Amino acid sequence: MQKGKSAKKQKKIKKSSKVMFLFTLPTVFLYTMFFSITMIIGVYYSFTNWNGISKDYKMVGFKNYITVLKDGRFRNALGFNVVYTILLVAFIIFLSLLIALALNKVTRFSTFFRSIFFIPAVISMVTVGLIWNELFYRAVPLLGQFLGIEWLKTSLLGNPKLAIVGILIVNLWQGCAIPTVLFLAGLQSVPKDLLEAAKIDGANSWKRFTNVTIPYIIPILNMVIITQAKAGFTIFDYIKVMTNGGPGQSTEAIGLLIYRHAINEGKFSRSVAESMILFVIVGAISILALKLTSNKQVGE
Amino acid sequence: MKMKKIKSFKLLKILAYIILFVGIITILFPFYLTIITAFKTPQESSVSFFAFPNSLYWDNFINVFKKAHYFMFFGNSIIITVISVCVILIIVPLCSYAIARNMKKKYYKIIYTYIIIGIFIPFQVIMIPLVKYLSDLHLSNMMGLILMHITLASSVGVFLLVNYIRTIPRDMEEAAVMDGCTTLQAYFKIVVPLLKPMLATIFVMNALWVWNDFQMPLLILNQSPDMWTLPLFQFNFKSQYTYDYNMAFSSYLIAMVPVMIVYATSQKYIVSGLTQGAVKS
Numbered sequence: 001m002q003k004g005k006s007a008k009k010q011k012k013i014k015k016s017s018k019v020m021f022l023f024t025l026p027t028v029f030l031y032t033m034f035f036s037i038t039m040i041i042g043v044y045y046s047f048t049n050w051n052g053i054s055k056d057y058k059m060v061g062f063k064n065y066i067t068v069l070k071d072g073r074f075r076n077a078l079g080f081n082v083v084y085t086i087l088l089v090a091f092i093i094f095l096s097l098l099i100a101l102a103l104n105k106v107t108r109f110s111t112f113f114r115s116i117f118f119i120p121a122v123i124s125m126v127t128v129g130l131i132w133n134e135l136f137y138r139a140v141p142l143l144g145q146f147l148g149i150e151w152l153k154t155s156l157l158g159n160p161k162l163a164i165v166g167i168l169i170v171n172l173w174q175g176c177a178i179p180t181v182l183f184l185a186g187l188q189s190v191p192k193d194l195l196e197a198a199k200i201d202g203a204n205s206w207k208r209f210t211n212v213t214i215p216y217i218i219p220i221l222n223m224v225i226i227t228q229a230k231a232g233f234t235i236f237d238y239i240k241v242m243t244n245g246g247p248g249q250s251t252e253a254i255g256l257l258i259y260r261h262a263i264n265e266g267k268f269s270r271s272v273a274e275s276m277i278l279f280v281i282v283g284a285i286s287i288l289a290l291k292l293t294s295n296k297q298v299g300e
Numbered sequence: 301m302k303m304k305k306i307k308s309f310k311l312l313k314i315l316a317y318i319i320l321f322v323g324i325i326t327i328l329f330p331f332y333l334t335i336i337t338a339f340k341t342p343q344e345s346s347v348s349f350f351a352f353p354n355s356l357y358w359d360n361f362i363n364v365f366k367k368a369h370y371f372m373f374f375g376n377s378i379i380i381t382v383i384s385v386c387v388i389l390i391i392v393p394l395c396s397y398a399i400a401r402n403m404k405k406k407y408y409k410i411i412y413t414y415i416i417i418g419i420f421i422p423f424q425v426i427m428i429p430l431v432k433y434l435s436d437l438h439l440s441n442m443m444g445l446i447l448m449h450i451t452l453a454s455s456v457g458v459f460l461l462v463n464y465i466r467t468i469p470r471d472m473e474e475a476a477v478m479d480g481c482t483t484l485q486a487y488f489k490i491v492v493p494l495l496k497p498m499l500a501t502i503f504v505m506n507a508l509w510v511w512n513d514f515q516m517p518l519l520i521l522n523q524s525p526d527m528w529t530l531p532l533f534q535f536n537f538k539s540q541y542t543y544d545y546n547m548a549f550s551s552y553l554i555a556m557v558p559v560m561i562v563y564a565t566s567q568k569y570i571v572s573g574l575t576q577g578a579v580k581s
Contacts, residue, residue, distance in 0.1 A: 016477065016483045017402070020398040021398070021407070023394040023395055023398035023487075024394075024395045024398045024408070024411060026391040026394070027392055027395035027415070027454050027458065028414075028415070030447065030450055030454065031415055031418070031451055033451075034448055034451040035451050035452070036414075037433070038429050038430045039425070039426055039429075041433055042429035045429060045432075052432065099320070102317075102319040102320050102323075103316075103320065105313055105316035106317060106320065113323075113324065116327055116328065117324075117327060118567075118570075119327065119331075119560075120327065122508060122562075122570060123512070123556055123559060123560075124512035124513075124514065124530075124531045124559075125512065125514060126512075126531040126535055127531070127534060130535075131330055131552050134545055134549065135333060138545070139333060142349060142350075181574075182575055185575070236424065237514045240514075240518070240535075241514075241535060255424045258424055258427070258428060259519075263431075271428050272428050275425045275426070275427070278424055278425060279421060282422050283420050286420045287420075
């Protein structure tokens with residue numbers, strides 16, 4: 001009797017582990033078929049001189065990588081991404097934290113404020129980019145004339161030096177929504193009695209903020225830095241829609257350069273080598289960020 | 301001393317309201333301009349860009365519907381979003397469940413790491429080989445786009461769900477299986493109801509992402525106008541009708557309306573879905 005039962009159990013476990021294996025198949029199949037294989041194809045082509053159309057091509061070793069690393073246009077694009085990412089991360093943190101602190105302070109209308117601030121997060125980047133594009137051409141110059149500010153009188157996006165600022169403004173307008181809600185949740189997780197105790201001990205608002213509040217929001221800060229850094233290095237939609245890399249090549253980010261080289265300029269294998277370099281950069285940033293975060297948590 | 305403290309507290313509060321007020325104006329002003337411009341004639345807009353329209357001029361909208369097949373693009377976006385999200389919600393939780401319950405076995409450990417790696421690889425790394433690969437497979441169409449959305453959603457989805465499922469005790473499913481349920485029955489009857497909060501997060505994240513995605517449709521569908529999605533339509537519409545910006549604005553407005561309606565009706569879920577998704581990945 002006992003033996004029969006355990007045999008039955010054995011059979012069930014065996015059957016169940018078969019079913020479990022079947023459960024994983026659709027996802028693993030799609031992921032392999034459309035992600036891993038695509039990636040492998042990419043790595044392969046990055047070592048060839050294929051232009052994307054012709055029938056024959058040959059292996060050229062690391063030639064594409066060397067060309068890319070020597071290419072002024074690639075370095076220009078990389079420089080754009082680095083500057084843009086630093087500005088994006090800094091401003092997103094500053095503005096979202098500012099709005100979150102303000103939201104945390106007010107009692108009246110706070111739900112209303114919050115729902116308005118979140119709206120941009122649900123609209124597509126294309127719509128946002130297109131609307132702002134028109135505003136930069138038609139509304140902002142009027143404002144510049146009214147205020148008598150010279151550099152605002154023409155579209156920011158038409159100015160090689162300021163186009164990056166124009167794109168950043170649009171990105172901030174839309175990109176602060178989610179970090180704001182995250183920071184607000186972090187601020188609300190700070191124990192009230194801890195703040196009270198600090199107050200009684202004579203700490204002013206600034207001291208309370210830096211010594212009590214900040215440690216509570218460090219995990220969120222790390223996360224915002226990682227996600228925004230990734231967004232900055234892979235920016236594409238806004239630029240494609242608003243400046244298409246111009247004026248000149250002043251806003252040609254790596255993503256757009258890869259796209260143009262492959263789709264418009266027939267430099268297929270070279271563009272793939274560029275994307276592999278982008279992969280190494282983003283991977284390095286993610287790993288570095290993760291290492292830093294885990295160290296912080298241990299230290300706490 | 302006390303007076304001073306109260307005063308500084310009040311000042312901070314006033315400052316907070318000022319910041320929020322400026323913020324709200326910054327957020328809403330572009331919407332205001334979009335709406336009024338969409339309802340104005342080009343003549344009216346050239347007189348004053350900021351003023352309210354004299355009367356509602358509906359022709360811009362009629363033109364968008366007539367000249368561009370808005371409903372077709374809307375339909376394409378709906379089909380792509382609904383199918384992608386449904387499949388994601390079926391296959392990703394199944395896979396995550398199997399992984400979470402068999403973490404000690406080698407196969408599951410390996411596929412977990414294998415799928416998670418995708419989180420660190422930006423889409424732009426695979427985008428160019430993808431165009432070639434999909435066209436070789438005859439998948440440069442809506443089907444291909446749907447398959448890609450499902451594939452790219454799996455990394456974050458598996459990561460979120462596996463960590464969530466591991467916190468759920470397994471006694472209940474085991475008892476159900478002993479009582480004669482099959483593994484599949486136990487999964488649907490016992491596990492899925494417990495997963496609801498995380499499934500809602502995954503639903504919101506992916507629905508908005510697929511609906512708003514631009515880069516992938518641009519790469520895969522741009523050659524075939526009858527398969528365009530709404531973002532792709534807007535992008536191409538702008539380059540076709542640059543001279544008539546009032547009409548352009550009405551097209552932006554029309555494209556925003558569906559998502560705004562959904563946001564207005566289920567704001568709570570959307571906010572928590574998007575932020576939860578961000579926190580945990």
